[in-house]
Amino acid sequence: MYILIINSGSSSIKYQLFPRDSDQPVCSGLVERIGQDNSQVTHEIFRADVAQTLKLDQRVKDHETGMQLLAGLLTRKDIAVIADPAQIGTVGHRVVHGGETLTEPTIITADVKAKIKALYPLAPLHNPGHIKGIEVAEKLFPTATQIAVFDTAFHQTLPEKAFRYAIPDKFYREDGIRVYGFHGISHQYVAGAAMTWLKNPVAKLITIHLGNGCSMAAVSGGRCIDTSMGLTPLDGLVMGTRSGAIDPSVLLYLQQQKGYTAEQLTKLLNKQSGMLALTGHNDMRDISRLYHENDPAAKLAYELYTYRIKKFIGAYTAALNGLDALVFTAGVGENDALARELVCRDMEVFGIHIDIAKNQLREKGLRDLSAGGSSARVLVVPTNEELAIARVCRTLVAEGHPNLESS
Known part of the structure; x- marks a missing residue:
């Protein structure tokens, strides 16, 4: 079984496919310049430490088209890394904005999707793309457990003096208007790598x-x-x-x-x-x-x-x-x-x-x-948000999250 990680940016989709028990991906790719005429897809396959690279120059009009394209590459006969979409047991999604309610990695349910949609106004370039990616992934990989990992989570340690705005208190208490911060998965990953290197x-x-x-x-x-x-x-x-x-x-x-x-x-x-x-x-x-x-x-x-x-x-x-x-x-x-x-x-x-x-x-x-x-x-320090998300997904599945019982 495999873990597929989807990292949708504002104009790109990065992805990696990992064996469930390994940090070494079997393939990775990047769909970039989405929505532009000069879109490009780079798909790399790793076999016996040798990389095979495929580049496609074609217009990718939106994130849904990009998702369908990457799913097709995983099973394309001449370069297939899996034989059947059912081999993907988990799909991990980077989600930019989790607000104050979605602060930990979570199994995606209808309620979780509704909360992500409610945050559209706060991440208009990202959360809509995440939902589209989740919905397409649910169709393409119907037997997989879908997991969301939130970019805002790492910044939950900000002290109040750093996350509050100097506006009337009710806007924070009633509407959650505060600093949330983003790219948290990346910041956390590279900070950890830097601390290790610095000893x-x-x-x-x-x-x-x-x-x-x-x-x-x-x-x-x-x-x-x-x-x-x-x-x-x-x-x-x-x-x-x-x-x-x-x-x-x-x-x-x-x-x-x-x-x-x-x-x-x-x-x-x-x-x-x-x-x-x-x-x-x-x-x-x-x-x-x-x-x-x-x-x-x-x-x-x-x-x-x-x-x-x-x-x-x-x-x-x-x-x-x-x-x-x-x-x-x-x-x-x-x-x-x-x-x-x-x-x-x-x-x-x-x-x-x-x-x-x-x-x-x-x-x-x-x-x-x-x-x-x-x-x-x-x-x-090269970031690797996909690996960070894969590790989170692996831990969540291993811990037997209650929501997994229906997966």
Whole structure:
């Protein structure tokens, strides 16, 4: 039997298929640039430590199409890794927003799906895609147990002074308006890997997850004490299509003076802002190419993007009262040397010195990019949210969760 992990991002689906008793996947894949004309599917199969890679260039119009495509690849005759969908006993789903009620991994029931749907307004780019992924997975793998693991769970350790907003108390007590934080599965995974590598279980870390969505976390001894995203994944850093932090008066001005509706503002801030608004592109690979071609819009975008990150580093170093390591992760954090260099430039006051030559090397695995004299390590730690979710699913199944009796 196998565990299939589905990790739906705002414009991508990552997946891995694991044997129930192993951390080594039999295949993995990425459906990226969903909804764009240049969508791409990368599917890797691992046999006897040898990887076979299949790339497909075809338009993937939405997450449902992507889910159907990946399911077909698992059983496609020439590259099949399973003979029958019934061999998948568990499907683990990353779910971005669990609110204050869904704070632990849970078997997916009709009630759980209803709660995830109720949180659509707080994660409009993600939770609808998760539900679609869950519903398609239920059809494609009808005998499997579906499990949800929530991105917000790791941030439940935030102290109240960090998660409360300075608005009337009733909005928190009655409506749950507070900082939730996101990318928690990734932040927790890379923080754990960094602490192990540092041989320091009480390390003070700033984890920096940079993908199409971007967030940071201040982690002390494995516990998150602050994070950049807030009530929704919109707050904090500049992202692919999201604005990040913005003066609320901008929204009031657009509403009162320009006639924008709430729906238009939601679309503006979530899908038409960020790097897309600054450059016309939301993929950092395209923007990096333009930067190196001396495109002024790309230059400004990189400076603005990394400046916001630098400000959070300062704030979180103060919150932690020190810093043992910066940890870069996710697609941009792991692969974009320019972004890492600009973030670490002129940060000597925090003991941060990056080795420019090491930073340019395209290596895999955990790596230390620190220059001599750096009191704070500069690490790249590849995230593996799928493995983290698989381990959670394995534990939940092994513990004989009550809901499994009907599975």
